[in-house]
Amino acid sequence: MDSIFSYLNPDASGSATGPLAGIKIAVQPTIGIAGWPARAGSEALAGYLSAGSATVIDRLTQGGAILTGLTHASELGLGIDDTSTSGRAVETKTVHAELMLDMAGEARLSACRGNLWGFKPSWGRVSHTGIAGLIPSMEACGILAQDPATIRSVLKTVAGADDMDFSQPRLDYKEISADEIKPAQFTLSVIGEAATLLSGDERKEFDEEIARLKRYGFNVRTVSWPDYNLCLTVHRIVGSVEASSAAGRYDSVRFGRRAPGTKNWNEMYLQSRGAFFGTLLKSYLIQGAYFQFERYDAYENACRIRARLLKETSRLFEQADSLVFPSQKPAQPVSLDALYEQFKLTAHANVTGCPALYMPSACAGGQGLEFAAGYGADERVIALGEYLHRQRAGGKL
Amino acid sequence: MEFEAVIGLEIHIELNCATKLFCDCPNNPGDDANVNTCPVCLWFPGAWPRLSRAALEKAALVCLGLNSEIQPESAFDQKIYYYPDQPKGYQLSQGHLPLARGGWVEITDEDGSIKRLRIHHIHMEEDVARLVHEMDGATPVSLVDFNRAGAPLVEIVTEPDFRTPHHAMEFLKTLRTQVRYVGSSECSMENGTMRADANISIRPVGTNQMNTKVEVKNMNSVRHVGDAIAHEISRQSAAVRVGETIKEHTRLWDPDKKATLPMREKFEAPYIPDPSIPIIEIKPEEIAALRSRLPEMPATRSGRFVKEYGLSAEEAAYLSSEPETASYFEELIRLGVAARTAMHWVSTQLLPALRQRNEGFAHTSVTPKRLSELLAMLAKDEINAAAARDVLSHMFASDVSPADIVKARGLGQVSDTGELAAMVERVLAEQAAAVADFKSGQSKAMGFLIGQVMQASAGKANPKVIKELIAQKLSA
Numbered sequence: 001m002d003s004i005f006s007y008l009n010p011d012a013s014g015s016a017t018g019p020l021a022g023i024k025i026a027v028q029p030t031i032g033i034a035g036w037p038a039r040a041g042s043e044a045l046a047g048y049l050s051a052g053s054a055t056v057i058d059r060l061t062q063g064g065a066i067l068t069g070l071t072h073a074s075e076l077g078l079g080i081d082d083t084s085t086s087g088r089a090v091e092t093k094t095v096h097a098e099l100m101l102d103m104a105g106e107a108r109l110s111a112c113r114g115n116l117w118g119f120k121p122s123w124g125r126v127s128h129t130g131i132a133g134l135i136p137s138m139e140a141c142g143i144l145a146q147d148p149a150t151i152r153s154v155l156k157t158v159a160g161a162d163d164m165d166f167s168q169p170r171l172d173y174k175e176i177s178a179d180e181i182k183p184a185q186f187t188l189s190v191i192g193e194a195a196t197l198l199s200g201d202e203r204k205e206f207d208e209e210i211a212r213l214k215r216y217g218f219n220v221r222t223v224s225w226p227d228y229n230l231c232l233t234v235h236r237i238v239g240s241v242e243a244s245s246a247a248g249r250y251d252s253v254r255f256g257r258r259a260p261g262t263k264n265w266n267e268m269y270l271q272s273r274g275a276f277f278g279t280l281l282k283s284y285l286i287q288g289a290y291f292q293f294e295r296y297d298a299y300e301n302a303c304r305i306r307a308r309l310l311k312e313t314s315r316l317f318e319q320a321d322s323l324v325f326p327s328q329k330p331a332q333p334v335s336l337d338a339l340y341e342q343f344k345l346t347a348h349a350n351v352t353g354c355p356a357l358y359m360p361s362a363c364a365g366g367q368g369l370e371f372a373a374g375y376g377a378d379e380r381v382i383a384l385g386e387y388l389h390r391q392r393a394g395g396k397l
Numbered sequence: 398m399e400f401e402a403v404i405g406l407e408i409h410i411e412l413n414c415a416t417k418l419f420c421d422c423p424n425n426p427g428d429d430a431n432v433n434t435c436p437v438c439l440w441f442p443g444a445w446p447r448l449s450r451a452a453l454e455k456a457a458l459v460c461l462g463l464n465s466e467i468q469p470e471s472a473f474d475q476k477i478y479y480y481p482d483q484p485k486g487y488q489l490s491q492g493h494l495p496l497a498r499g500g501w502v503e504i505t506d507e508d509g510s511i512k513r514l515r516i517h518h519i520h521m522e523e524d525v526a527r528l529v530h531e532m533d534g535a536t537p538v539s540l541v542d543f544n545r546a547g548a549p550l551v552e553i554v555t556e557p558d559f560r561t562p563h564h565a566m567e568f569l570k571t572l573r574t575q576v577r578y579v580g581s582s583e584c585s586m587e588n589g590t591m592r593a594d595a596n597i598s599i600r601p602v603g604t605n606q607m608n609t610k611v612e613v614k615n616m617n618s619v620r621h622v623g624d625a626i627a628h629e630i631s632r633q634s635a636a637v638r639v640g641e642t643i644k645e646h647t648r649l650w651d652p653d654k655k656a657t658l659p660m661r662e663k664f665e666a667p668y669i670p671d672p673s674i675p676i677i678e679i680k681p682e683e684i685a686a687l688r689s690r691l692p693e694m695p696a697t698r699s700g701r702f703v704k705e706y707g708l709s710a711e712e713a714a715y716l717s718s719e720p721e722t723a724s725y726f727e728e729l730i731r732l733g734v735a736a737r738t739a740m741h742w743v744s745t746q747l748l749p750a751l752r753q754r755n756e757g758f759a760h761t762s763v764t765p766k767r768l769s770e771l772l773a774m775l776a777k778d779e780i781n782a783a784a785a786r787d788v789l790s791h792m793f794a795s796d797v798s799p800a801d802i803v804k805a806r807g808l809g810q811v812s813d814t815g816e817l818a819a820m821v822e823r824v825l826a827e828q829a830a831a832v833a834d835f836k837s838g839q840s841k842a843m844g845f846l847i848g849q850v851m852q853a854s855a856g857k858a859n860p861k862v863i864k865e866l867i868a869q870k871l872s873a
Contacts, residue, residue, distance in 0.1 A: 165447075
């Protein structure tokens with residue numbers, strides 16, 4: 001199979017009309033397309049063909065987009081590892097955009113890896129229907145592209161109320177264009193605690209990026225979010241607990257492979273469950289089960305702290321149009337700790353449900369920046385990205 | 398040492414909704430295996446549940462019918478446990494924020510007093526799939542039927558207010574009546590639409606201890622619930638008397654052995670909030686609108702029957718125990734049948750006949766209108782009671798009017814005194830011994846003589862007229 005794609009659409013033709021006519025899209029195999037393989041990078045789902053299409057897929061095809069094929073995913077989309085080809089199809093300009101799950105930062109990390117733009121919408125902005133995730137209260141369908149305008153087009157097509165997803169909050173999302181961004185009136189708050197997580201060289205690069213924003217005329221200031229580092233802890237506890245439940249669906253009996261050589265039906269069921277998950281995912285699920293059964297108090301505390309973090313971000317956005325975070329390219333996750341090391345600068349947006357946009361560095365090999373906006377202000381952060389992209393295109397560094 | 402039991406019940410009721418709780422699949426668990434399934438109730442990857450409004454309303458009506466307070470906010474959790482009948486590894490239930498809290502049911506205790514038994518809370522949850530083990534073939538197979546997976550349930554969890562098997566049985570009967578009244582479920586333990594588990598502990602009489610409880614399952618009738626509780630109280634009492642410690646565990650009622658048998662250690666599943674189903678918010682005006690849909694409840698209706706129709710408390714309670722029976726009775730009255738006649742005929746003739754024919758009020762050809770026509774003929778002495786019973790038996794088989802059945806079968810009552818007088822003369826002449834008995838003061842002889850005349854008239858004579866004629870002749 002293709003080094004980028006795990007499955008290529010045998011009929012990769014889109015409609016001649018529609019807002020996305022001619023736009024080629026790659027899809028992570030966690031997102032269901034009727035009749036296509038939906039292995040989601042896991043042996044537990046080997047051979048499973050999606051029973052139906054996700055709402056985002058229906059909307060893409062109705063919008064005229066061309067579905068090019070399925071990428072290779074890390075197991076059930078969790079984290080970015082060497083098996084995952086997320087971002088590669090956009091990076092090589094094989095497609096214009098790519099859809100993938102962002103449960104802890106994966107879309108933004110993939111963008112960082114490929115020097116692309118990556119966006120995670122507000123929680124519930126895009127329908128969950130048909131997307132096989134692991135952390136339902138934190139995941140969103142992310143979008144990768146070469147520029148933020150493409151992200152805006154794709155978001156506009158796939159977002160919005162879906163009668164099949166009752167969990168979506170009914171919010172009025174305000175359209176904001178790049179023309180409405182007035183740097184002098186636009187406050188960017190740099191989270192000081194996030195910057196302290198960087199190495200010396202990374203910090204230097206980050207400071208240069210911030211200096212560039214100031215040169216564009218933005219009102220940039222550094223603020224403190226003392227509980228920022230709790231985002232990662234909360235994510236690790238709540239995320240693993242939800243994942244432990246969610247992965248229970250993939251029992252390898254109804255789809256995937258069954259454990260061989262068992263004596264009876266009950267043993268077959270028990271042994272098949274989880275038998276085909278990889279070590280990293282399995283340890284994540286076991287961690288979740290530990291909190292479910294042995295340390296429920298820690299889970300409850302994490303939920304309480306999460307509610308507090310939501311209030312704290314609301315207060316931060318009262319004083320800022322966008323928060324600014326540094327980024328780091330993801331290293332191969334060889335352990336749970338290494339996996340969460342990937343998420344230390346991205347998990348905040350999944351914990352709070354806020355939209356977040358990764359902007360690639362203007363310098364080759366740079367780390368780039370992440371901008372977050374208040375819950376529901378997806379277009380504001382995209383407009384900011386479009387403004388900055390335009391400035392760069394105009395040669396303003 | 399004397400012991401008393403402390404008992405609480407957990408009752409699952411399957412709501413009679415057209416669809417399942419989180420998808421549009423038909424809620425018909427008895428259909429051919431796995432025909433009523435979809436990616437949601439099979440929990441395929443990417444499936445996302447959508448709470449049925451109809452199920453929510455039916456559950457809310459159950460809560461209101463049981464005097465339970467609907468909460469302004471309730472939410473679904475994942476109750477985490479695995480079994481092959483629930484392969485997704487969790488059941489959607491309401492562990493933290495139930496639909497309603499509190500509530501009560503009143504029963505008549507064994508001494509005739511009214512006892513209020515409290516409800517702790519009522520929550521919604523989805524049913525699990527059904528396992529079918531086929532062990533007879535060369536290779537035993539176990540199959541999973543997902544028709545029942547996702548069927549809408551409410552669970553009623555009581556306070557440990559029960560002390561006797563009688564309390565539990567009466568509670569279940571009253572609860573069944575009240576839920577049937579609100580129209581949310583058939584509540585049949587025999588058909589599995591109502592299932593009850595009992596938590597039982599014992600303590601020395603006069604103490605307030607709450608000791609280790611044992612859960613008992615697998616009772617499929619109200620009688621079995623009573624029997625299982627009685628057995629468990631005896632078992633625990635005997636165990637404590639010989640110094641054994643009661644351990645928390647689950648037992649199964651074996652109706653053949655008439656004993657509870659150990660099943661497994663008690664398992665407490667953790668609950669985590671489910672993010673896929675939004676919090677259920679119910680506004681006071683929505684609760685008021687639901688409350689306005691409640692029918693007159695059985696206790697109120699029974700009280701009104703006593704007051705308005707002069708029935709005894711027992712008669713009124715009997716007629717009110719099923720909403721269809723009570724409505725049928727009142728319809729007869731509206732059509733002009735005297736209350737006592739209606740009560741008598743519904744309870745002693747109609748209900749036994751329906752039961753015998755396995756018919757319900759909804760489908761029987763003996764509509765209130767037709768029965769009222771029959772009872773009007775009886776009231777006007779156009780037929781006698783025996784003939785009326787005969788006509789009723791024919792009314793089940795056809796839609797012919799009662800009057801036509803009477804005519805066709807020649808069942809019209811003979812009230813003509815001339816015709817009857819001749820019969821009376823003949824019977825009195827033939828039954829000299831009975832006549833002598835009556836004249837010597839044995840009043841029972843009158844009944845015998847009336848019976849003889851009825852026989853002579855082939856059951857068509859008016860017994861009242863016969864009695865008058867016999868009395869006249871014998872006093873002459």
